[in-house]
Amino acid sequence: MPSDTVLYQAAALCLTYPDDDFRARLPLLREAAPQLREFVDHAALTPAGDLAAHYVEVFDSGNRHSLYLSRWRDDDTRRRGMSLVHFKDLYRAHGLAFTDEELPDFLPAVLEFTSRTGNLDLLAEHRTALARLRSRLADFGTPYASVLDAVRATLPTGS
Template identity: 70%
Template sequence: MPSDTVLYQAAALCLTCPDDDLYARLPLLREAAPQLRAFTDHAAVTAPQDLAAHYEQVFDPENGHALYLSRWRDSGTRPLVRFEEQYRAHGLEFTGEELPDFLPAVLECAARTGDTGLLTEYRDGLEELRARLTAVGTPYAAVLDAVCAALPPARPEVPR
């Protein structure tokens, strides 16, 4: 069974807007992360422009399927600073076009550092997103299924 590190990196690639890079890596993704085969098999037989249109439709902010973790729990800019601080704590610099709480960026950080703290902290949001994607029948649900299954159990919150 592949390591969770490989799974998180592969899932990050699957959850970005599909492009030539994704299609070039599909055979590798299929072998390296068999948990994602439902998605990679679907992508392999779907025209790139159709998969890109589906991605845009599914993850349109108006559809309630946000890939931005803080939208599932927090508001304001403070959570975004926390994500950036977490990246810096591991010697990583967030330079993407997306916000720092963008799930593929968080997955890549977990893959590079082994730290799943942000993913487990936002596990309830990930589970909600997974359930919503499953309900609409998108192949992206399989990616969230695999990510959620790989996460360590959530730590119980300490009463304040």
């Protein structure tokens, strides 16, 4: 069984926009992270344009399926700014610089951080957000829910 480190990196890739680079990595993702095969097989069989349109439909639908973890707890309140600082501080404490290309609470960035450091704190801290996002993705009928299932299965039980 591959390590969770590989799973987190693979899940981060699965939750980013499905460009040509993503499609080229699908065979590697399928072999490296068998927990993600349901999603990877779907992505491989779906025409590129349809997959890209589905990604936009799912994740650009306002906050309903937000990949920004602090939105689930803080929404757009003043507290969200402090949450974002917390993410950046944790990245810095582990010697990682955040580029500001995305907000630090972007789930693929958090998964990449977890993959590189082995630190589960952010995922565990946002366990409820992950559960809510997964539930909404499942209700929407998208295979992206299976990616969240795989990630959530790695988290220790309890808070």
